Amino acid sequence: MNFQTSVGLPVGLPPISHISPILLMGSCFAENMGTFLTEAKFQLDLNPFGILYNPLSISSALKEIITKKEYTEKDLFAYRGLWHSTMHHGSFSAITPEATLQNINARLLQAHQTVPKLDWLMLTFGTAYVYEAKETGKVASNCHKLPENDFNRRLLSVDEIVDEYTSLITDMAACNATLKFLFTVSPIRHIRDGMHANQLSKSTLLLAVDRLQQSFPEQVFYFPSYEIVLDELRDYRFYADDMLHPSPLAVHYLWERFSETFFxxxxxxxxxxxxxxxxxxxxxxxxxxxxxxxxxxxxxxxxxxxxxxxxxxxxxxxxxxxxxxxxxx
Missing domain, CATH: 1.20.1270 (Substrate Binding Domain Of Dnak; Chain:A; Domain 2)
Incomplete structure (x- = not known):
């Protein structure tokens, strides 16, 4: 008797090996898989901007990597004793602007140098909600606990995501014709506005990725991490204490399923x-x-x-x- 709903893994996908240079970007799932891949001695760069959650922030970061943007002090702001970038995770922040810029520009240059050699670009979308600064209209990757009134929060549309990534994939393929894109949707639930809003967000991401697969069938692939956690691991014993993040056991199970698919x-x-x-x-x-x-x-x-x-x-x-x-x- 089978007490589990199994999620069918995609078949016939290009393999990932130790000679495949990989860039992983996105939310916590990218960090989880990146840790396993690093420990297993794969060649990879992991989240050169830190953890990013929404598709537009990931796309903007990739564009800055490709163009080798050099950050200056005018790209930073001081808040609560530290210098920050709204494009970067708090781990890049420092007491002085010079230290913050050193952290940011060194990682950005390192990522830029890997792009021409990449075999795989693995992107994990966490949420379709974005925070736009009221003053500039720019999407903030990290608000660094600035007052909530400084931002407008809204849900991206499927078309916005598809248009953004259609352009990005086309541009990157022109520079690296063999580059493959692997998309995943994070199984971590974002419940700030309730479960229904979380489902709308995840559905938006899933629909956008599906459209991209249809447009780029030879370049864009999808791994069902979201479905595996929600269907195969639907019991709360597979969640961390916050009942939102997958437990270490669940993350290891995802790694095993990932291995089955690609290795x-x-x-x-x-x-x-x-x-x-x-x-x-x-x-x-x-x-x-x-x-x-x-x-x-x-x-x-x-x-x-x-x-x-x-x-x-x-x-x-x-x-x-x-x-x-x-x-x-």
Missing amino acids: SAETKQVIREVEDIRRDLAHKPFHPGSEAYQRFLGQIVLKIERLIRKYPYLDFQKETELCHTRLNP
């Missing part, structure tokens, strides 16, 4: 070997100076060397340095 048998084997090394390094010995532990570390180094010989594009520099530090305290 070949060889890629999965590499992931297992990488995880084996990570697990060994996480081991905390009772006697770190013992001969047995030194041999254990030596075996880890040998595992890393064997894996790099087989897959030279894997980056184990940090792990190798950690082993040598522990071998020579």
Whole structure:
């Protein structure tokens, strides 16, 4: 007897491998998958503007990455002792404008340099609601706790999103003809205005992505993270304490379903070997100076060397340095 409604995974999608450069942008789901991909040694850049929630903010950030915008002090504002950018997450804010600009421009340049080499652009939409500054009319990616009266909040239309991304995809494809776009809709519910408003928002995002798939069938793909959480994991035991975010168990399940969809048998084997090394390094010995532990570390180094010989594009520099530090305290 089956007690679960299974969501059919898309088939025939182009595979993702360790030699596929990836840029992930968007909401918390992008962060979750990005963390798994990073730990598995994929080549990626994750949220160079920090977490972004709405499609227009993500699109604006991508345009700034492509054009290599350089932020100046006039792009910032001071509030509550910190300098902020409305385009960026609070993790970029700092006490001085110089420090904030250093944080922003260094990450933007890094992302710009990856664009020509990208194989996948993975975008996660969280909400179709946007905050527009009353003074400028610009969409704010992050309000940084400015007074709510400074903004107008509204729901984007499907046409707005489709028009914006039709232009963006066309422009990016002209620069990188092999670039593939993977869209997801975050399963995290935004209940500020109630469940009905959240459903309207998610429906808008889903309809927009579907339209984009129809317009770009060879370039645009969709992974059903939203449907998996709402249908396969509809029990509250798969949610965090706030009953809105997926629990760590649910996030891991999404990773498994993502792996089923995009990874070949060889890629999965590499992931297992990488995880084996990570697990060994996480081991905390009772006697770190013992001969047995030194041999254990030596075996880890040998595992890393064997894996790099087989897959030279894997980056184990940090792990190798950690082993040598522990071998020579």
